[in-house]
Amino acid sequence: MKMTFLTILFLILNPVMVSNDIVITYKEKPVANVSRADLMVPFLDDPVLDPDKFMEMMEQMEQKIYQRPVDATINDNGAIVSGKVGYKLDRTTFKEMFLRHFFKNTSENLEVPVVEVQPTVDExxxxxxxxxxxxxxxxxxxxxxxxxxxxxxxxxxxxxxxxxxxxxxxxxxxxxxxxxxxxxxxxxxxxxxxxxxxxxxxxxxxxxxxxxxxxxxxxxxxxxxxxxxxxxxxxxxxxxxxxxxxxxxxxxxxxxxxxxxxxxxxxxxxxxxxxxxxxxxxxxxxxxxxxxxxxx
Structure with missing residues (x-):
């Protein structure tokens, strides 16, 4: 219901749809080319974003960009090897950014927002x-x-x-x-x-x-x-x-x-x-x- 309300609001504020796809990038490199038409369903004679298709797309996006954090370890010489920070999709920010792109007459690429995932075990x-x-x-x-x-x-x-x-x-x-x-x-x-x-x-x-x-x-x-x-x-x-x-x-x-x-x-x-x-x-x-x- 919340997603549907947001899409209707965007339609009222931005009634002009564009036919071009949305190019999604990560670290400035393309990771997906999303067709607006594939994510829409008819609603009140106007195009509306299908929330189920959007969630499926977002799940696929998260799998593409997810980087597992690496815990710190101790090597065979007894020295501590530093861990590495991981990254995952910032879902809340991504939803907001995607909706703006979806209902906006723009060809700008959408850079995926991420949040850090800290290792469970650090030095x-x-x-x-x-x-x-x-x-x-x-x-x-x-x-x-x-x-x-x-x-x-x-x-x-x-x-x-x-x-x-x-x-x-x-x-x-x-x-x-x-x-x-x-x-x-x-x-x-x-x-x-x-x-x-x-x-x-x-x-x-x-x-x-x-x-x-x-x-x-x-x-x-x-x-x-x-x-x-x-x-x-x-x-x-x-x-x-x-x-x-x-x-x-x-x-x-x-x-x-x-x-x-x-x-x-x-x-x-x-x-x-x-x-x-x-x-x-x-x-x-x-x-x-x-x-x-x-x-x-």
Missing amino acids: QLLSKIRKQKIGQYVTYFNSNKKERAHNIMLAAEAINNHVVFPGGTFSFNKVVGKRTKERGYLPAPEIVKGELTEGIGGGICQVSSTLYNAIDRAGVQVLERYSHSKKVPYVPPGRDATVSWYGPDFTFMNNYNQPLLIRSKKTGGSIYVEVYTSDTVEISPRDVPSVRNGME
Whole structure:
């Protein structure tokens, strides 16, 4: 109703329509050529902007110009890498500008208005929460099993530098994402219903299990964790965390009053996971058994 009222008002104030298209630009480069005729519907014998078509066009425009912000990270040398500001469509301003162009006898281009999207994690936050290591765990694997080692590396990279804010929940499946060939995962042995079989992404359960033990040592509240139906060689009995895209997940909640930083790295035949936070946090660590090299 609001959109219809605005279009009628524009018609009263600017009754002369032009037939030329509206060229929409972003950073002075054309990104769309919008036909006025395609966005109009008959209304009271006069052309009126179709609000549904306009919203669809605006959604497409937002997808074209959206730039995701990049969080700050810590590189392998321990240095903080600055994040990057993202950008999204300023919808309110865009509506106002588009309506003026739509009902105005002008051939001027319409430059897309944007607003900044700040990174969730910046350098200042990272420098604060990297000070105290509250949990760590390492497990070992046979690096000669190339496909499995490759999958472990991908999953380790996916959780590395992830920050969980106070009261926030971490989901391994959500953070790592679906394990597919398109995303680089390879077929490797995995346990399904007690049987060893080949599956895309085989080996990532070692990453989730290593993360679980590091998190448990840090005294963090585990929400969801399941063991394999068969004993695994890389952690002590009952200390594993099986995950599957369409099945079990490993989740935990940050029960501390400061963010948690996860650091994860594959080195040779080892996978390391460390948990950091601010030095102001008083932790309640748990006793978790370690593993010895050569278990697999």
